[in-house]
Amino acid sequence: MVERGKRIRFKFIKTGELKYISHLDLLRTMERATRRSRLPIRYTEGFHPRAKIQFASALPVGIASLGELMDIELTEELLAGQAMQEMGGQLPATLALKEARVVPPGEGPPMSLVRGASYQIRVEPQDDLAQRVDGWLAKETIPWTRQQKNKVRHLDLRGATSKLEVLGREQLELLLFFSSEATNVRPQEIIASLKLVPLEIVRTAIWGQGVLMEPLEKGIE
Amino acid sequence: MYAEAAICGIILEKGPLSWRERILIDQKMWDAILSRVEKPARYIGGEWNQTPSEGDLAVCLAFPDVYEVGMSHLGLKILYQILSQKPGVAVERAFAPWLDMERELQAANLPLVSMESHRPLAEFQILGFTLQYELSYTNVLQMLSLGKVPLFTEERTEKHPLVIAGGPCAFNPEPLAPFLDAVVLGEGEDVICEIVDCYRKWQEDGFSRGELLMALAKIPGVYVPSLYNFTYRADGTIEAIQPTGGAPGTITKRVVEDLAGAPYPENWLVPYTEIVHDRVMLEIMRGCTRGCRFCQAGGIYRPLRERPQSELLDLAEKLVSSTGYDEISLASLSSSDYSKIAELTRALLAKYGEMGVGVSLPSLRTDKFAIELAQSIEKVRKTGLTFAPEAGSQRLRDVINKGVTEDDLLTTAHAAFSTGWRRLKLYFMIGLPTETDEDVQAIGELARKVLAIGREHAKRGKGGVELSLSVSTFVPKPQTPFQWEPQPLREEIRRRQKLLRDEMSKTRSIKLSLHEPEDSFLEAVLARGDRRLASAILAAWQAGCHFDSWSEQFSFRTWLEAFQKTGVDPAFYANRQRQETEILPWDHLKSGLKKSFLWQERLRAYRGELTADCRGGCRGCGVCPELGVANHLAGE
Structure with missing residues (x-):
């Protein structure tokens, strides 16, 4: 286990009302936090230098998360714990850092390692929730079109779903496959195709190759 | 703070439920609203450096436009900081909700609330609007209405908030006169505290609202429109402006004598969402000595006061450390005129360039020096x-x-x-x-x-x-040589x-x-209306006009209908040549610029004669002697 390094990977949460800030807002917020912390952050070259921060996956506005991942690059080697302490002190409780580790040189950016994400979803209670989900899972494909400004995207919701489990009348657990080549399915789209009304969606973890990562060390089989 | 309440759970106080508690309890409803609106991040508050201020006297600083515009305004930040440090005062903010949020609030029968504690506007003791541009006037009515505050000063009782206003448009607030309890002329740093103290004393004494307004009218720089009677001639011009009940005949603007040591927002709020001016603003000076004849700001913010360079460097250090912003903007009306501008920018760049923090100058004079500066x-x-x-x-x-x-x-x-x-x-x-x-x-x-x-x-x-x-x-703007x-x-x-x-x-x-x-x-x-315009503003707002400064929302036809309906001839205000002797609606409101000086400047304009910068010698505008102040240069 490398203790010091120039690249640190953090696991952090995005909860409370900060689930309403966009991915770009999050990037700006993290960049400002690094500057406040005075960590020796590395900047990009060029006309408009930006702090070298990379996220594993963009979280749609309105979805909270208990396990987001980001890498920061430094100009000198630091202990992961020290970086976490300094950076963490500059973040609100709703964006708290939970874990940190040094990323060994040569390891790809976090988004290249992501293979999926798991969610906990609370919906308006439905007595036939289990049947509905069973019927949905029994299908081979579930085509879905996403309207995006001028573009239309065609997705297969069923193919992107690794696991969908019912817990009671209003709780679901979902595991979605992500791929770097195709457009990723959003949990809201699964809920909409099930004709359910979502009350709360929380991303519980991001999955890498293998099994669940802590952070990003394990992944989906 | 709402964001914390959402995580930690809700603590209920005893007694009947207030709106605030209702909203907090109904997390589901608020959450559902936020998930439906286009830009939820403008309503969440809880910005970095935001510390809740506690006190039994609640003041809400209201900006009659959306969050991204209002949060870019320096004056709001300065007053927010001053009030947050005043014992016994809880200061909060409110902005105009965008149309989608308006519809949500109205559909759920929720009032407009503050950012910090989600307190409805009607439950504040003092509600202070800033009037930055005329096309925001209908938004003032919209915010009062959404906040369930009676629109007219005469409808408000001891139970309602005191509604005050300030900002550049306060130098002719007449079109809004029936809606405002009091208006502050000039810089608010000192007078805002005097108003709060006056309010507290009135509350303790248990006097009537009329007595509160009288007491406020005695504070220098505070104008209480309802204490003045306007009479008009047959041709529509003003015959006389008469104070009643012992109110002063004229009201003179307030200024901070010297910016050295003047309060500055060190707890700079850093929004999560992008705002219009998303950077550290360092106010390097206030006022302008140039004397462009069309410019209202150049006159009403006189005299010129530069903040000492050493103080600016200190402030920059505090603000960069506490915000993490990557840009410092050197704010003023004409930044390359600051005496030590080259030294200042050099020092800032030397210190923060390495950290990726840039410096920007929002207002450059047209000269070679400005280019050299920009080049550096x-x-x-x-x-x-x-x-x-x-x-x-x-x-x-x-x-x-x-x-x-x-x-x-x-x-x-x-x-x-x-x-x-x-x-x-x-x-x-x-x-x-x-x-x-x-x-x-x-x-x-x-x-x-x-x-x-x-x-x-x-x-x-x-x-x-x-x-x-x-x-x-x-x-043409009031308090300028072109006001006629x-x-x-x-x-x-x-x-x-x-x-x-x-x-x-x-x-x-x-x-x-x-x-x-x-x-x-x-x-x-x-801009140059009198209080007879108020009925037209009301009619336009009732017909749906607000966010008039947003071109997609502006409906000129609705405005014309409102003028017609209320019998107001808009051309009388916009397109008429006034005479030297005419009583103007703002003649009782003094910026320090003498009316005779403005008239002389008007004559010089017609003769094409220049009036030199007053750094090179006094040109007799009247501000310094009238206010008992002087230009303060950083080098002196």
Whole structure:
């Protein structure tokens, strides 16, 4: 286990009302936090230098998360714990850092390692929730079109779903496959195709190759 | 704070549920609303550096526009900081919710609430609006209405908030007079605390609301419109403005004598979502000595006061450390005029350049020095430069006392292009007093000369040059030498715009953008209106007008219908030449500029005579003797 390094990977949460800030807002917020912390952050070259921060996956506005991942690059080697302490002190409780580790040189950016994400979803209670989900899972494909400004995207919701489990009348657990080549399915789209009304969606973890990562060390089989 | 309550669970107080508790309890409803609106991040608050202020006297600073605009305003930040440090005061903020949020609030029967504690506006003791531009007036009514606060001062009782206003438009607040309890003239740093103290004493004494207004009227710089009677002549002009109940005959603006040591927002709030001015603003000075005759800010913010350089460096250090912003903007009306501007920028760049923190100058004079300064700042990133010659011909620039020659502009353009800039933007106005067709065409000629210089430089380097012209319509403003002048009729403005468009059609590579004359017309009506306009503003708002400064929301036809319905002739305010002896609606409100000085300046304008910068000697505007202050330069 490398203790010091120039690249640190953090696991952090995005909860409370900060689930309403966009991915770009999050990037700006993290960049400002690094500057406040005075960590020796590395900047990009060029006309408009930006702090070298990379996220594993963009979280749609309105979805909270208990396990987001980001890498920061430094100009000198630091202990992961020290970086976490300094950076963490500059973040609100709703964006708290939970874990940190040094990323060994040569390891790809976090988004290249992501293979999926798991969610906990609370919906308006439905007595036939289990049947509905069973019927949905029994299908081979579930085509879905996403309207995006001028573009239309065609997705297969069923193919992107690794696991969908019912817990009671209003709780679901979902595991979605992500791929770097195709457009990723959003949990809201699964809920909409099930004709359910979502009350709360929380991303519980991001999955890498293998099994669940802590952070990003394990992944989906 | 709401964000914390959402995580930690809700603690209920005893007694009947207030709106605040209802909203907190109904997390589901609020959550559902936030998930439906277009930009939920503008409603969440809880910004970095935000610390809840506690006190039994709740003051809400209200900005009558959306969050991104309001949070970019320095004055709001300064007053917020001052009040947050005042014992016993809880200070919060409110902004105009965008149309989608309005609909959500109305559908759920929820009132407009503050950012911090989600307190409905009606439950504050003091509600303070800032009036930055005339086209935000209907938003004041909209916010009062959404906040369930009675619109008219005469409808409000001891139970309702005291509704006050300040900002540049306070120098003629008459169109809003029936809606405002009190108006603050000038800078709010000291007087806001005096108002709060006065309110507290009144509350303790248990007197009536009328007595509160009387007590407020005795504070220097505080104007209570309901204590003044206006009478009118048959021709519609004002016959007399009479104070009642012992209110003073005139009200003089308040100023901070010296910016050295004046309070500054060190707990700078850093929004999560992008705002208009998303950076550290360092106010390097206040006021302007140039004396451009169309400019209201240049007069009403006099005298000139520069903040000492050492203090600015201290503030920069605190603000960069506490915000993490990557840009420091050196804010003022004319930043390259700051005595020590070169030293200051050099020092800031030396200290923060390494951290990726840049420095920006929002207002540059048209001279070579400004380019050298800009050059020192933007060694790498040459984004674009903006200059404001305001008028195309030398004759007209002399009329407005701009003090910029064609040579200045061309030298500046040369310096800019030769040091690597490729994008230049020039600001002009159409409809200035004495303007002829030749003056309008001269805008095109001047622009072509600038373009030619740019092309010459571009030939030597790589890539082309971009030149754009932004041409607005002149709006005569109160407390300026042009306060008596008519704005040309809309048809005439359109004709001159067409003239310019034809002139520019010869040079299609220059981008020309023209402002709609209707917006400027309404601005001209409201800027110099009297209190008879209030009924038209009310009617326009009732017919759905608000967010008038947002072009997609602006409905000129609805405004015209409102004027017609209320029997107000807008041309009387926008397009009429006033006489020297006419009593103007703001004659009792003193910015320190003497009316006789303004009239003399008007005469000099018509003669094309320049009035020099008052750093070189007093020109007799009256501000320093009237207010008992003086220009303060950082070097002295």
